[in-house]
Amino acid sequence: MYDIKALYEATTVDEAVSLRQEHPEAVIIAGGSDVLIKIREGKLAGRELISIYGIDSIRGVSMEHDGTLRIGSLTSFSHIVSSPLIREHIAVLGEAAGMVGGPQIRAIGTIGGNTCNGVTSADTASTLLAWDAVIELAGAEGVRHVPIESFYLGAGRADIHSDEIQTGILIRREAYEGFSGHYIKYGMRNAMEIATAGCSVNVKLSPDGNNIERLRIAFGVAAPVPIRAHKTESQWTGKPADDETAEGIACSVLDDVKPRDSWRASRDMRLHLCSEMAKRAFLEAVRRNKERRV
Amino acid sequence: MGALPQLYPCGNFEGDAFTVFTNRQVAGAMRGYGMPQAIFALESHTEDIAVKLGLDPVDYRRKTVMPVGYVDSFSKNELYHDTFNQTLDAGMKYIDFRRKQEAYRHQTGDVRRGVGVSLFWYNTAVWPIALETSSCRMVMNQDGSIQLQVGETEIGQGADTAFSQMAAQTLGIPFEKVHIVSCQDTDVTPYGTGAYASRQTYTAGMAIRGCAEEFRKHILDVAYRYTRMQPYLMDIADGNIIRTTDGRILMTLGELALTVLYDRERSEHLTMEKSTQIKTNAYSFGCCFAEVEVDIPMCRVKLLDIINVHDAGLLINPELAKAQVHGGMSMGIGYALSEKMLYDNKTGKLLNGNLLDYKLSTMMDHPHLEAQFVENPEPTSAYGTKGLGEPPVPPVAPAIRNAILNATGIAFNEIPIRPHLMYEEFMKAGLIHGREAAKNV
Structure with missing residues (x-):
């Protein structure tokens, strides 16, 4: 049913970066709610996949010392909907995440995937853009931060280098406080x-x-x-x-x-x-x- | 075509029917096929007449609808009861029609509400247009339970449960003692013409009753050998052979089945099969009331409340009947508001051949679906029943359309009433002004 050439699974960010370098043609898969559908439709059939779904360090919502809100890229929509930090500081993002698909999609789909697929209709994308979110990427040369507005390059294209994965979405204190x-x-x-x-x-x-x-x-x-x-x-x-x-x-x-x-x-x-x-x-x-x- | 002069009988009706070939998707059977379309046209038209003449839409319908005693000259179907008034009364009461009608007069503003009504009529089965036949087989096991087989198929509507109830009732055995063979295989199943035309409880009901009555008679004849009691002094009740004169239990059906099967002189396996041709048909009637809220600038309709009231004769299983109506209402809501096949204008290619882009309505698009019944027994039916499979669909779309008319003054003449259509019609009517006007503010 699913035509997949190979599946490489990473459990740390470093492993994922190495796998990206070793398999530059491979497609990154997280929850799979986009990628698996594309494979079944034949659009990504026969490709190698790098699964980052097991990298627990980039899952969850937290507050950094300087007040920056950090949303790990693997955080699911349903997790965002119920996160107390999201509810307190940027409630509208939880509301937007709650409008994605249905309960099953919200449980498996990730906010990282919702931004990396470069889709204009993504429910969380316009809200992240409206709150000046910053995309965090990790690659061979270290960590890179990109404002979300320049992260989008065009329809279906995002600014992710061939050795990188997206690790988090940051919303700085001055971007949310009082809004x-x-x-x-x-x-x-x-x-x-x-x-x-x-x-x-x-x-x-x-x-x-x-x-x-x-x-x-x-x-x-x-x-x-x-x-x-x-x-x-x-x-x-x-x-x-x-x-x-x-x-x-x-x-x-x-x-x-x-x-x-x-x-x-x-x-x-x-x-x-x-x-x-x-x-x-x-x-x-x-x-x-x-x-x-x- | 026949729908028009029948629901509102009219002596001076002339109509032309013609077939159009298109290069679009091949059409197949869908619940109620033909009728949702005809009832949408008829009940939209009826509403427009009432509005134009300044008449109350319910009163106008009561005055002009098929009268009690009406007989269709072709099918010989008859309206035996005051069904239309009874179902309208129930629907109006539930939706609080008069109060809302008053409250929604002279609305202004972006968000407006409305209430709408639609009647419908339907036939059960296809006689006399086509043949109707059904067959039933009953095989008794050695514990007095039966295997029941009919050609009419369970397709999720609960037919097997209803058939088992019928067999249990007529044969005189507990419901749990009926083992229905749910999976039909034409190699071994007695013949039935199928799950269409809302026919199964009506037509299979006749085969089941006919078979069960003969089987009962046969069982009592066999019981005579062991009880020495005349068959007319016996009956089957709750799985036992009883003597009717004093109610004494003579033997259980299990004892009888076991005894006769291993009788060294006259061994017999108790079984009965009967085929029935059905040469009657029955009207099924009712109405739908819908209440909507239209957000005019957003070109959106929110369905606030909806009720279907049916006279489907006696109900065999009221909970399953309600579920049947809920499913039909849901399909009617999609038909009214969102389900549309979209084609590329140049190539004719279907654009939305998937369940994301073809918009079936979801649970989140439904209000509570209220299903009520007026149970007037159908005189021609083995169990007083008549069609309920498809009838829940036809009145839903016109009731919603008429509610939108009541809210906005816009009489939509096509469905689904999607935001795209509302945008066009609201622009034409000057209810919204689009981007150019917005720029001039």
Whole structure:
């Protein structure tokens, strides 16, 4: 059923790096919820696999001394959903992880895989992008850190060198402290679904709660890779956190997004949805940020 | 075609039917085939008439629907009971129709709610369009239990349980003493025409009852040899041969089966097989009420509540009957809102031939599915039953469509009512303005 040439299993990061050097053509497999399907469809048939699923050191959510939130690349979606650290500091990531597929996929799928596959519709990707996550990679030459926005090279392509594996996703204290966010997944049904469009917004309001101190907006399926709405973010930073601004954001994101026509949805419909989702996600993020201050 | 003048009888009906060949996916049988389509068209149209004339959709249907005593000249099917009013009453009560109808008048804003109704009619089995036949075999074991075989197949609907209940009831043995042969093999199974047209409890019921009554008579004739009691003074109850005049247990069926099998003079294996041709058919009726919430800018429908009320005659197994209805409602929800085969316009290639892109509705897309019944016994049926396999599907899509109409004023004339279709229709109606207008704010 599965056409696999060879399977090499690593239990440490060093072993994985050595295996990557020894078998440069091999495909990395973690939970397998993407790779195994591709093998069965014939797309990755007959390939060698390097399994990193047994590297327990890169599994789990922890807090570093400087307040950086570290999510090991092998952490499953269901683990993220129930993590107390995620709930406290970046609750929206748990909510986004909870919208992936169904319970079985969430139990086996990993957040590392969700980013390394370079897919624009990945549910956690737009939220990680919206929170300025940093990707940690380990290779023969040591550890490398890449901002998630430059980690995505193009549809299905990520910045991973041939000797590297992704080991963690870091969210620095200044990127999450004082922020509240909201993610909207737009799908055709409420489970077992890949997003037709997605929008993750987070805000940090001024001390009096009236103005936007920081605003970050990211979209999935609005371009070949997950994107940030930089123009909109800078245009509305410092403005009042109110309905009028929400309407303004709804308009200005149209200059940031570049959705395409596909048989899954038309460009016009996606533009309309991006606009509406940005408005709603912004208003909900503001509401949550205000609520947090009470 | 026949659906239209039958549900709302009309003396002046003219229709043209024609077949269209396409280069699309080959069509196969799907639950209720023909009827979900016809009922969607008919009940959408009926709703539009009521709305246009300013009439209440339920009252209008009550006035124009098939009256009690109506007989279809072709099938000879008859509406024996006040089924439509009874099922409508039950549905309205559950969904709180009148109060919601009032509450949802004159809504404005992005998110609006609506309630909708649809009736349906259905036939049980295919007589007189085609032949209907069913056969049953009963073989008694030496402990008084039986092997039951019918050609009608268990396909997950619980048919085997219902057949066993029927056999136990007519033969007079406990349910646990019926061992049904679940796996059908045409080399050894008595002939039945299959699991289609919501026919099995109706048609196999006739074969089972016919077989069980003859078997019972035969068993009592055999029992005479050992009890010396006239067959008409005996009966089978709870697995025993009893004397009806005083209720005394004369012997158990197990004792009888064992005794006759090893009788050195007249050894006999107790068995009966009977084939039955069915030359009647029965109407199955009911309604569906749906309540929706439409998020207009997001082009999304949320189904808030839904109820199907069926008159499927007497129910053999009420829990299985409910499950049957739940499954049909679920398929109706997918049919109404999400299931669509998408084709490449240039090549005609199917684009979504997988269960990710072909959107069956999931548990997360369903509200509680309420199934209720009005049990009017069907006079032509061996056990008072009539069709319930397919009838749960047809009324669901038009009820949801009519609820969306009630919420938004948009009368959709195609399904599934996917976000893509809502986007187009809401744009046309000016309910949303798309990106160009947004830019002008």
